[in-house]
Amino acid sequence: MRWSRSLIPTFREVPADAEIVSHQLMLRAGLVRKLAAGIFTYLPLGWRSISRVATIVREEMNRAGAQEINMPVLQPAEIWQESGRWSDFGRELMRLRDRHERDFALGPTHEEVITSLVRNTLRSYRQLPQNLYQIQVKFRDEIRPRFGVMRAREFVMKDAYSFHVDDESLDHTYRDMHDAYSRIIERCGLDFRVVEADTGVIGGAESHEFMVLATNGESEILSCSTCGYAANAERAELRLPQTGSEATSTTPEEVSTPGKRTVEEVSGFLGLQPSALAKTLLFKVGERDVAVLVPGSRDLNEAKLARLAGTPILRMLEDAEVRKLSGADVGFAGPVGLPPQTAIWADRSLEGERDFVTGANRTDAHLRGVRPQRDFQVERWGDLVLARAGDTCPRCDGRFESSRGIEVGHIFKLGTKYSEKMSAAFLDDGGRERPYVMGCYGFGVSRTVASAIEQNYDDDGIRWPRAVAPVDVLIVPVNVTAPAIREVAETLHEELSAAGVEVLLDDRDLRPGAKFKDADLIGIPTRVTIGERGLREDKLEIRNRRTGEVQVHPRSELAGAVLESLRRENAD
RNA sequence: CGGGGUGUGGCGCAGUCCGGUAGCGCACCUGCUUUGGGAGCAGGGGGUCGUCGGUUCAAAUCCGACCACCCCGACCA
Numbered sequence: 001m002r003w004s005r006s007l008i009p010t011f012r013e014v015p016a017d018a019e020i021v022s023h024q025l026m027l028r029a030g031l032v033r034k035l036a037a038g039i040f041t042y043l044p045l046g047w048r049s050i051s052r053v054a055t056i057v058r059e060e061m062n063r064a065g066a067q068e069i070n071m072p073v074l075q076p077a078e079i080w081q082e083s084g085r086w087s088d089f090g091r092e093l094m095r096l097r098d099r100h101e102r103d104f105a106l107g108p109t110h111e112e113v114i115t116s117l118v119r120n121t122l123r124s125y126r127q128l129p130q131n132l133y134q135i136q137v138k139f140r141d142e143i144r145p146r147f148g149v150m151r152a153r154e155f156v157m158k159d160a161y162s163f164h165v166d167d168e169s170l171d172h173t174y175r176d177m178h179d180a181y182s183r184i185i186e187r188c189g190l191d192f193r194v195v196e197a198d199t200g201v202i203g204g205a206e207s208h209e210f211m212v213l214a215t216n217g218e219s220e221i222l223s224c225s226t227c228g229y230a231a232n233a234e235r236a237e238l239r240l241p242q243t244g245s246e247a248t249s250t251t252p253e254e255v256s257t258p259g260k261r262t263v264e265e266v267s268g269f270l271g272l273q274p275s276a277l278a279k280t281l282l283f284k285v286g287e288r289d290v291a292v293l294v295p296g297s298r299d300l301n302e303a304k305l306a307r308l309a310g311t312p313i314l315r316m317l318e319d320a321e322v323r324k325l326s327g328a329d330v331g332f333a334g335p336v337g338l339p340p341q342t343a344i345w346a347d348r349s350l351e352g353e354r355d356f357v358t359g360a361n362r363t364d365a366h367l368r369g370v371r372p373q374r375d376f377q378v379e380r381w382g383d384l385v386l387a388r389a390g391d392t393c394p395r396c397d398g399r400f401e402s403s404r405g406i407e408v409g410h411i412f413k414l415g416t417k418y419s420e421k422m423s424a425a426f427l428d429d430g431g432r433e434r435p436y437v438m439g440c441y442g443f444g445v446s447r448t449v450a451s452a453i454e455q456n457y458d459d460d461g462i463r464w465p466r467a468v469a470p471v472d473v474l475i476v477p478v479n480v481t482a483p484a485i486r487e488v489a490e491t492l493h494e495e496l497s498a499a500g501v502e503v504l505l506d507d508r509d510l511r512p513g514a515k516f517k518d519a520d521l522i523g524i525p526t527r528v529t530i531g532e533r534g535l536r537e538d539k540l541e542i543r544n545r546r547t548g549e550v551q552v553h554p555r556s557e558l559a560g561a562v563l564e565s566l567r568r569e570n571a572d
Numbered sequence: 573c574g575g576g577g578u579g580u581g582g583c584g585c586a587g588u589c590c591g592g593u594a595g596c597g598c599a600c601c602u603g604c605u606u607u608g609g610g611a612g613c614a615g616g617g618g619g620u621c622g623u624c625g626g627u628u629c630a631a632a633u634c635c636g637a638c639c640a641c642c643c644c645g646a647c648c649a
Binding site: 009011012013014015016017018019034036037085088089090091092108109111140142143144146151234410412414440442476478479481482509510511512513514515516517518519520529531532533534541 | 585607609645
């Protein structure tokens with residue numbers, strides 16, 4: 001591969017519209033170009049990295065017994081209507097019509113397609129289990145694409161779906177996928193952590209996310225170093241202690257709190273800790289009005305609320321609705337005296353003997369001495385609070401620590417959600433018809449490349465992990481107009497290529513400084529420099545971009561030394 | 573969708589307040605010199621100033637509408 005004949009458009013300056021490091025470097029190093037928000041063209045170097053990750057994914061999936069297939073990107077609305085996701089998936093589903101005005105979607109994921117395939121193809125328990133995967137471009141009409149290819153509208157993903165006779169068989173494949181994903185990320189040379197995730201209401205007992213650790217990662221991870229529990233902060237379980245104040249009241253007492261709406265304002269005004277208050281948040285859950293109570297010092301976790309509700313279809317009331325329901329301005333809602341059809345759900349930490357302060361459902365007033373089950377009835381108790389660093393681990397006495405990561409893989413036990421909705425069944429050994437038990441396993445390929453950069457860069461550019469670098473070796477002839485230098489570089493290029501090494505030869509007629517800067521920017525792990533000085537002394541330089549380590553070798557041993565260093569690194 | 577911001581040559585930007593017919597750095601092309609960490613000199617090419625409309629003798633500049641993009645938030649099987 002010759003740089004002079006390749007499309008590797010590097011930038012010296014940082015593009016103005018790229019915020020995070022991986023996005024900036026992918027643009028500057030000539031890996032990608034943006035066509036529109038969240039839509040990218042992969043240029044030769046970028047696509048090579050994508051391909052290398054895809055190859056690793058493919059090898060590990062095959063090794064785990066999965067079979068590669070390829071499904072349609074363009075999918076008819078009917079199957080989405082069948083699963084219920086034509087409406088449930090929401091505006092994130094990219095929709096379009098054909099010339100006959102028939103509705104279609106561009107696939108964001110393929111549960112419907114695969115279920116439709118399998119129900120028409122598999123009949124017997126004897127044919128199970130099956131695990132099918134594909135590596136393909138996916139579409140999601142993200143509300144806000146950002147972070148370059150990290151959260152794009154079109155992206156490369158590996159998705160796999162498994163079909164089983166029972167949960168036990170699913171468990172087995174799920175573990176295999178868990179192991180395969182761990183191997184994939186290890187082989188890519190990335191630091192990662194597996195965390196527990198919640199499937200929401202999509203069913204299934206278990207779900208795990210594979211997080212590449214990065215300080216700029218968009219997901220927060222909470223983990224306990226004592227017992228090893230780790231979870232996405234959005235989902236982390238929590239059992240807050242019931243540290244209620246002494247119960248002294250016999251009846252709630254209204255206090256005037258003019259203009260004090262927020263927890264901070266009210267607690268400051270009354271001279272109380274925020275934890276002495278309960279926040280009342282008003283939601284529409286399906287068709288019902290629900291008041292949700294959490295301690296004043298904490299935030300609600302909406303994912304947990306959705307789980308308690310059993311439906312993801314919920315939203316906070318608009319200001320006008322709040323006024324109508326509570327009879328007071330926003331900021332003064334409370335559980336006492338709401339319309340009778342309003343359900344009240346509360347975090348478990350509020351259970352039991354405890355007096356707290358809530359809104360009075362009257363503008364400019366709060367109630368103190370409010371006690372659950374005496375002054376209002378709680379319909380459901382649950383874990384509703386957003387966990388955070390420093391909280392006590394729900395599994396042991398340890399404390400949560402916070403770190404950040406990029407979600408590159410997510411595995412789910414789906415159970416029978418799709419097979420039941422789409423009538424996909426097999427005959428068991430007793431001749432009875434049963435829905436398939438399913439699992440699904442997603443792995444973000446393009447996102448993994450971005451996360452590799454996010455985890456491996458310095459002030460000069462990318463420092464590719466060997467396994468995902470676009471090429472193995474960059475040869476830099478310092479001056480291509482000098483025949484001796486050129487000759488040595490060309491020969492080395494041939495020798496290494498013949499040995500199966502992927503090589504980029506920087507045969508451009510540029511100043512050495514410019515070539516070195518570009519070399520650092522694109523970050524190829526091994527750089528061989530051929531210059532006048534080195535040739536004269538017969539000491540040619542092999543530099544490791546990651547470690548900065550430099551070896552010098554005579555011309556005659558150069559190719560062998562490069563091969564040896566690659567071999568040694570691969571062995572590590 | 574709400575809030576904030578930006579659209580001027582491939583990239584980074586100035587010019588807009590105060591209207592007078594587009595400029596700087598980098599990149600690109602030609603020539604000469606130069607060649608181990610983003611060279612020098614000389615010459616050159618490239619922009620209907622996001623789009624549409626309005627005001628004006630005259631609009632990158634003023635007014636209106638729209639579009640795109642970026643950031644924060646909401647959202648994220």
